[in-house]
Amino acid sequence: xxxxxxxxxxxxxxxxxxxxxxxEAEKAAADGAPEELQPRRDYPPYRSSVLRHPERPLVxxxxxxxxxxxxxxxxxxxxxxxxxxxxxHHGEPLGERIVVTGRVLDRDGRPxxxxxxxxxxxxxxxxxxxxxxxHPAPLDPNxxxxxxxxxxxxxxYTFTSIKPGAYPWRNHLNAWRPAxxxxxxxxxxFTQRLITQMYxxxxxxxxxxxxxxxxxxxxxxxRLIATYDHDLSSPEWSLGYRWDIVLDGPxxxxxxxxx
Amino acid sequence: MRPPTPSQTIGPFxxxxxxxxxxxxxxxxxxxxxxxxxxxxxxxxGQPIPDALLEFWQADPAGGLTGAPGSMRRDPVTGSFAGRxxxxxxxxxxxxxxxxxxxxxxxxxxxxxxxxxxPYISVCVFARGLLHHLxxxxxxxxxxxDPLLDSLDPDRRATLxxxxxxxxxxxxxxxxxxxxxxxxxxxG
Ligand SMILES: [Fe+2]
Numbered sequence: 001x002x003x004x005x006x007x008x009x010x011x012x013x014x015x016x017x018x019x020x021x022x023x024e025a026e027k028a029a030a031d032g033a034p035e036e037l038q039p040r041r042d043y044p045p046y047r048s049s050v051l052r053h054p055e056r057p058l059v060x061x062x063x064x065x066x067x068x069x070x071x072x073x074x075x076x077x078x079x080x081x082x083x084x085x086x087x088x089h090h091g092e093p094l095g096e097r098i099v100v101t102g103r104v105l106d107r108d109g110r111p112x113x114x115x116x117x118x119x120x121x122x123x124x125x126x127x128x129x130x131x132x133x134x135h136p137a138p139l140d141p142n143x144x145x146x147x148x149x150x151x152x153x154x155x156x157y158t159f160t161s162i163k164p165g166a167y168p169w170r171n172h173l174n175a176w177r178p179a180x181x182x183x184x185x186x187x188x189x190f191t192q193r194l195i196t197q198m199y200x201x202x203x204x205x206x207x208x209x210x211x212x213x214x215x216x217x218x219x220x221x222x223r224l225i226a227t228y229d230h231d232l233s234s235p236e237w238s239l240g241y242r243w244d245i246v247l248d249g250p251x252x253x254x255x256x257x258x259x
Numbered sequence: 260m261r262p263p264t265p266s267q268t269i270g271p272f273x274x275x276x277x278x279x280x281x282x283x284x285x286x287x288x289x290x291x292x293x294x295x296x297x298x299x300x301x302x303x304x305g306q307p308i309p310d311a312l313l314e315f316w317q318a319d320p321a322g323g324l325t326g327a328p329g330s331m332r333r334d335p336v337t338g339s340f341a342g343r344x345x346x347x348x349x350x351x352x353x354x355x356x357x358x359x360x361x362x363x364x365x366x367x368x369x370x371x372x373x374x375x376x377x378p379y380i381s382v383c384v385f386a387r388g389l390l391h392h393l394x395x396x397x398x399x400x401x402x403x404x405d406p407l408l409d410s411l412d413p414d415r416r417a418t419l420x421x422x423x424x425x426x427x428x429x430x431x432x433x434x435x436x437x438x439x440x441x442x443x444x445x446x447g
Contacts, residue, residue: 048388
């Protein structure tokens with residue numbers, strides 16, 4: 001006897017769940033609940049989160065000698081070509097060439113210097129160079145979609161790439177991810193570790209995406225959307241986006257300065 | 260204070276971007292004094308999580324937390340990963356869980372990060388389905404005096420203690436949810 005796979009749920013079911021959670025969150029905020037700066041780990045509209053979030057509250061660490069420091073990366077850990085995702089193959093990738101740049105700061109606004117930034121993304125058609133991605137969109141032999149760099153003395157990173165396409169996934173029927181670039185960042189402390197996704201302005205898919213909307217606070221969601229910056233665009237070459245990043249979490253340097 | 264940039268899940272497709280060859284080998288096989296710490300990452304139904312990524316950060320055996328660079332040392336000619344140089348201890352490891360949700364770390368035992376402190380390895384957990392990473396700690400021994408361990412009930416405390424197996428090998432499972440849920444930490 002074979003079992004029939006469950007019928008995927010329509011977008012309307014996910015939309016209703018997201019709307020209910022948002023309404024509750026807005027009411028809680030109006031009643032004085034603390035601002036929700038991070039996504040909810042328990043966010044049922046993102047079905048994969050259901051069995052993958054702790055049910056018990058986090059335990060406040062009484063000391064963090066180890067976590068207030070962090071790993072160190074240096075010039076041996078990156079190569080110069082790593083920050084240009086359009087030059088990693090013999091030919092040019094297809095798509096809209098972009099430059100993404102910004103500063104990495106700590107919560108006191110100080111630049112995070114000399115730290116590792118890693119990115120990965122789909123190609124212009126919305127396909128990852130990953131065996132598990134079975135989206136029937138073309139792979140691009142001239143695009144892998146991974147990059148690395150170290151932040152400079154002002155905390156700045158810069159990548160040249162192509163604009164990633166939106167892509168389908170199987171959270172529910174007709175689920176599509178807004179175009180995004182995955183970012184991984186280190187601060188001076190392990191507590192400042194961040195993996196997130198950068199989105200592009202005015203994406204029509206924002207209201208439908210449970211990963212983006214797992215951040216229930218509108219202002220917090222806006223912090224993941226890059227700004228188109230015409231001054232960063234190069235004539236007859238590329239479009240420019242700016243996205244600054246603030247790392248959460250304390251660090252030994254904050255503590256030593258008494259903050 | 261500036262509001263932080265929110266986290267988002269690592270998703271399923273980090274595999275060609277983040278893991279690197281030898282990511283879990285802080286010291287090479289056969290290195291004197293090396294220990295193996297290994298285990299599974301499990302979900303709330305007790306099922307392995309094959310698309311979890313773990314990062315480890317620890318003091319060196321003397322308790323030093325300066326962490327040498329070079330965890331992802333590269334070959335300047337080919338751009339491929341060249342492996343750690345073996346000079347200096349980076350204190351950092353990155354391991355993608357395998358198809359069984361299992362991971363292995365080869366390292367040196369951490370020293371106390373402060374005088375008299377119980378040594379531990381800090382762990383950061385990422386996974387598809389996990390919208391914001393989680394921190395926990397691997398303690399290799401269980402003695403009184405650690406302020407975190409001493410604040411926990413015995414069964415919660417036990418989730419942070421690695422179980423010794425044969426010589427120099429320790430088992431540490433990470434349960435994201437459920438009755439034996441691992442203790443996850445908040446640093447404020
Ligand atoms: Fe993605």
